[in-house]
Amino acid sequence: MSDQVKVGIIGIGGLARSVHLPALSQIKTARIEAVCDIIEERARKAAEQYGIPKVYTLYKEMIAKEKLDAIFCIVQPDQLYRIVLDCLMAGLDVFMEKPPGITAFQAESLQFFAEKNNRILQVGFNRRYIPVVQKTLEIMRELTPITHVEGTFLKHGTASFCQGALSAFPSDTIHCVDLVRWIAGGKPVKAATVTGQVNDVVKNAWFSVIKFDNDCLGIVRANYMTGGRTHAFEIHGPQASAFINLGMGENMVKSHIMVHGGKTSYSISSTGTQAQKYIDLDGFELAGSTELHRYYGFYQEDEAFLDCVLNRKKPLADISEGAASMRMVEMLLAAEI
Known part of the structure; x- marks a missing residue:
């Protein structure tokens, strides 16, 4: 891996647009290669704004076609488990928004598969x-x-x-x-x-x-x-x-x-x-800074996740903590x- 992490983002809703995309665009170790959202226009607008090369509406297609190092999964809580699991099984490190599933059972299952596949899985506990x-x-x-x-x-x-x-x-x-x-x-x-x-x-x-x-x-x-x-x-x-x-x-x-x-x-x-x-x-x-993503921990958690990916370190908000x-x-x- 180079000194940059090739990132794909799944879910371009309000949270991704307001804090994670602004943060990642300012982090030198991040290289956003692709974005994915079921609403294509939303993903395309984000790609145009931040100069992101590829746009997808199907996340499985994105992780199959792109040579990515890590995924930011910023979808609704009830949709997190399956998408995060698929990314882990594809050999990708993952940042997932909180909560880490909708039950402790889901969180513990994600912890199991992250450890089994030797993948980093960080939860978005930005506080x-x-x-x-x-x-x-x-x-x-x-x-x-x-x-x-x-x-x-x-x-x-x-x-x-x-x-x-x-x-x-x-x-x-x-x-x-x-x-x-x-x-x-x-x-x-x-x-x-x-x-x-x-x-x-x-x-x-x-x-x-x-x-x-x-x-x-x-x-x-x-x-x-x-x-x-x-x-x-x-x-x-x-x-x-x-x-x-x-x-x-x-x-x-x-x-x-x-x-x-x-x-x-x-x-x-x-x-x-x-x-x-x-x-x-x-x-x-x-x-x-007076920018929300800077003073409210989003920039710092994104930067920390990328550092963990590059240096194979356990995150402060690792999935074991989430569980x-x-x-x-x-x-x-x-x-x-």
Whole structure:
């Protein structure tokens, strides 16, 4: 293999057009050879915009005819499994959008076939790659043991995804589940979940508490009938706390870290504040850009995948991680009380 990865992209919908194509066009190690979409005009427009040589409407034809190194599979969750499997069996490394299938069984099957065929399979958990998330976690790990992690995902819309193929929880809230699990650094061993259903045909609110085998505690909160999109994470330990804001009704990437000042206080009114130190991080500055694909982890995850392909390394968001997060999703759903 040369110093560039010959890439084919399957699925030229909104996600591919808004973040993955802009990212790949800026990454020197990427050479996009072909695009494929069932809507030919959509694929052709993307090819014209980015100077991509070949256009296909059948992905099997593309992987049979083109001499590719890797595939970016950016299709709906209910369509991912079969396409990714076919690409793996054709000897291609694959980047797949999340979730890694619609069940843990599918994710584990993809892990099996990726390992059997010695292929790299990375899942699109872009939150792990967001510069402000990575910097916050780096600082927190230097300051304190992490004992408590929370993830919140609020939106306004139906929780019935892909025309009823699956719920928002495994399809979308998995972003929260995965980041909470990754930051906690342990295996979930106990959980309890309460759910709600407001103005929707399916359950659309989930509040879960989790205990990990390293004694870290976690919380996942999701509600798809609220005032709008809110996405946030909290990381806590004995010496510091971090609050990561990934958007509240508008694009936002920032973090606020509070470092304990050494004085114990349970009441501001009786003993005053604790003289904490504060660290503020601006996600736009850390990414060096106000482009969504740059500050929200898409560029970084795409670049990391290509580096793994070139150097035969295991990705940060490898399919084994994807399968573990899908198992946690199913564990939380099964823990409803």
